[in-house]
Amino acid sequence: MTQDKLNFIVIDDSKLDCFIAEKIIRNTGMSDDVKSFTDAREALAYIKNKPTGSANKTVLIVDIQMPVMNGFEFIEALEQLPQNVQNDYLVYVLSSSINENDLNRVRSYKSVKHFLNKPLNSNTLTALLLIV
Amino acid sequence: MSKQERIKILYVDDEINNLHGFKASFRLDYNVFIANNTVEATDILNNHPDIRVIFCDQRMPDKTGVEFFGEIRVPHPHPVRMLLTGYTDIESVIDAINMGHIFRYIKKPWTDADIRSAVDEGNKFYLANSMLAIKNEELQKAYTELDKFAYSVTHDMRGPLLSILGAVDVAQNINDIGEIREMLGLMEASVKKLDSFIQNIHDYYNLKRGELHITDIDFAKVINDQEDIYGITAKMNNINFKTNVQQNEVFRCDEMSMKVILNNLLSNAFKYQRKNNETKFVELNVHTDKGMAHIQVKDNGIGIHENHIGEIFNMFFRATSEEVGSGFGLYNVKDALLKLNGEIKVDSVVDGGTTFNVAIPSK
Numbered sequence: 035m036t037q038d039k040l041n042f043i044v045i046d047d048s049k050l051d052c053f054i055a056e057k058i059i060r061n062t063g064m065s066d067d068v069k070s071f072t073d074a075r076e077a078l079a080y081i082k083n084k085p086t087g088s089a090n091k092t093v094l095i096v097d098i099q100m101p102v103m104n105g106f107e108f109i110e111a112l113e114q115l116p117q118n119v120q121n122d123y124l125v126y127v128l129s130s131s132i133n134e135n136d137l138n139r140v141r142s143y144k145s146v147k148h149f150l151n152k153p154l155n156s157n158t159l160t161a162l163l164l165i166v
Numbered sequence: 167m168s169k170q171e172r173i174k175i176l177y178v179d180d181e182i183n184n185l186h187g188f189k190a191s192f193r194l195d196y197n198v199f200i201a202n203n204t205v206e207a208t209d210i211l212n213n214h215p216d217i218r219v220i221f222c223d224q225r226m227p228d229k230t231g232v233e234f235f236g237e238i239r240v241p242h243p244h245p246v247r248m249l250l251t252g253y254t255d256i257e258s259v260i261d262a263i264n265m266g267h268i269f270r271y272i273k274k275p276w277t278d279a280d281i282r283s284a285v286d287e288g289n290k291f292y293l294a295n296s297m298l299a300i301k302n303e304e305l306q307k308a309y310t311e312l313d314k315f316a317y318s319v320t321h322d323m324r325g326p327l328l329s330i331l332g333a334v335d336v337a338q339n340i341n342d343i344g345e346i347r348e349m350l351g352l353m354e355a356s357v358k359k360l361d362s363f364i365q366n367i368h369d370y371y372n373l374k375r376g377e378l379h380i381t382d383i384d385f386a387k388v389i390n391d392q393e394d395i396y397g398i399t400a401k402m403n404n405i406n407f408k409t410n411v412q413q414n415e416v417f418r419c420d421e422m423s424m425k426v427i428l429n430n431l432l433s434n435a436f437k438y439q440r441k442n443n444e445t446k447f448v449e450l451n452v453h454t455d456k457g458m459a460h461i462q463v464k465d466n467g468i469g470i471h472e473n474h475i476g477e478i479f480n481m482f483f484r485a486t487s488e489e490v491g492s493g494f495g496l497y498n499v500k501d502a503l504l505k506l507n508g509e510i511k512v513d514s515v516v517d518g519g520t521t522f523n524v525a526i527p528s529k
Contacts, residue, residue: 048325048326048329048356049352049355050329050330050332050333050349050352050353050355050356051329051332053333053348053349053352054329054332054333054336057336057340058336061336061339099321099325101484101485101486101493102484102485102486130320130321130324130325130328131320131321132320132324133317133320152324152325152328152329152332153328153329153331153332153333153335154332155332155335
């Protein structure tokens with residue numbers, strides 16, 4: 035891959051899942067900038083305050099079922115942000131859900147690039163980065 | 167039977183004398199309503215939807231009894247319909263019975279015994295039908311919960327398992343023992359989460375399907391058990407656990423439900439503490455008074471936002487991502503209290519703390 039390094043933001047209420055994702059992302063050697071949030075509201079606040087137009091795109095990996103603000107609500111809030119902010123992000127949903135309604139709902143969001151099954155592993159991530 | 171509990175019955179007839187005779191004969195046994203025409207009868211039905219049995223004369227000037235019953239059948243399906251008629255109308259009566267408009271017919275002139283036996287039978291039929299309606303409603307509720315249940319099982323049981331699976335995969339490539347230890351700690355939390363979810367399901371089913379076993383409750387002992395369970399957590403997390411019991415009378419209750427209530431309220435109180443608070447506390451106060459047990463669980467933890475207070479007793483609702491939780495605990499508490507005819511109130515201030523007040527009557 036000749037492309038510049040990517041940034042990553044992981045949003046998952048499970049600390050272990052955040053930890054695993056961070057570990058796998060760093061192990062690929064394609065990113066040094068990995069942030070994780072267990073509360074989607076904090077992730078949203080971070081994104082709102084971040085300057086736009088960065089040279090590197092940021093990959094967002096979002097869980098669905100989370101307390102307070104779930105993955106769907108987060109994505110809907112993200113889609114309300116100005117287009118130039120949204121352009122900086124590539125949204126992936128990562129979930130343990132095997133519920134048809136959940137999957138259909140994920141597919142209905144135009145900002146979501148792909149649905150990934152938990153657990154995240156290095157093969158999936160490498161494949162995902164190739165598409166990016 | 168007290169006046170309120172008497173069965174409500176309605177008698178419709180165009181002959182005033184019959185109405186008065188009927189009322190005079192049965193007013194002591196039943197709560198009798200009389201109507202001189204079908205318009206009046208419909209008004210009475212609208213105002214008293216709990217009327218159980220309707221008697222109606224077949225031959226009336228505005229419409230026949232069969233027509234009247236045919237009309238009210240849809241808007242008032244519950245009252246049991248009985249027709250009063252002479253032999254001459256028998257053909258139309260048979261048709262009406264076969265069409266399902268009428269439960270029974272009574273030939274004129276009626277005797278008191280005819281009417282009494284008709285009310286008895288009608289009332290039995292009414293009760294069986296209402297019981298069926300209640301059971302159907304319960305069944306519908308059970309189905310809805312089952313759907314939620316199946317959905318959450320995939321998340322709450324698969325979630326921790328997949329986390330551990332992912333961690334095992336990552337750990338294969340890690341050589342640093344410190345990092346491995348860190349991951350083991352996180353994996354342990356996942357296993358605990360799964361285990362507590364399974365325990366909660368167990369509580370849930372015991373509460374839903376289990377019978378109540380009413381025994382004398384010794385609150386001093388119950389609280390002692392709780393101190394044993396939470397003493398270590400309190401010490402480890404530097405939380406001051408204060409208990410206070412005042413029991414001056416016999417209190418009878420189901421111990422299992424009692425434990426579910428105390429356990430869940432206390433585990434929440436210990437769990438949702440503010441990490442940087444220097445003076446963390448959890449307080450458990452119990453006192454009995456005039457056949458009621460008052461239980462208070464108080465903490466000075468993170469509190470619950472007022473927008474979420476209304477939802478905390480819902481199944482699988484979680485107001486925070488701060489700690490590991492299943493969204494099951496308070497639902498079980500509410501369920502247990504429903505069985506015990508108890509009440510729960512909650513006062514909470516964000517970053518100030520939460521107080522749950524429970525009141526349970528002795529059985």
